[in-house]
Structures are given as structure tokens and as C-alpha cells.
Amino acid sequence: PLAKTGAAVALAAVAASVLAGMGAALRKIRH
Known part of the structure; x- marks a missing residue:
């Protein structure tokens, strides 16, 4: 369970x- 949660x-x-x-x-490209 812990391994699954960590993943x-x-x-x-x-x-x-x-x-x-x-x-x-996207912000850099648009501005």
C-alpha cells in the first residue's frame, strides 16, 4: 500500500x- 501511495x-x-x-x-510564447 505504501509503495503504491508513494508512486x-x-x-x-x-x-x-x-x-x-x-x-x-505558453505564457512566454504568447507574451
């Missing part, structure tokens, strides 16, 4: 990081 948290963190990076890139 889920890690995936969520990576996804959030990617989304944040894409958002920043």
Missing part, C-alpha cells in the same frame, strides 16, 4: 510539474 504521489508531483512547465512556456 501515486510521485506521479502526481511529476504531472503537476509538467503542467506548470507547459503553462509557463
Whole structure:
């Protein structure tokens, strides 16, 4: 259970990081 939770948290963190990076890139491109 702990391993699954850790993996889920890690995936969520990576996804959030990617989304944040894409958002920043889009802002840079548009401005």
C-alpha cells in the first residue's frame, strides 16, 4: 500500500510539474 501511495504521489508531483512547465512556456510564447 505504501509503495503504491508513494508512486501515486510521485506521479502526481511529476504531472503537476509538467503542467506548470507547459503553462509557463505558453505564457512566454504568447507574451
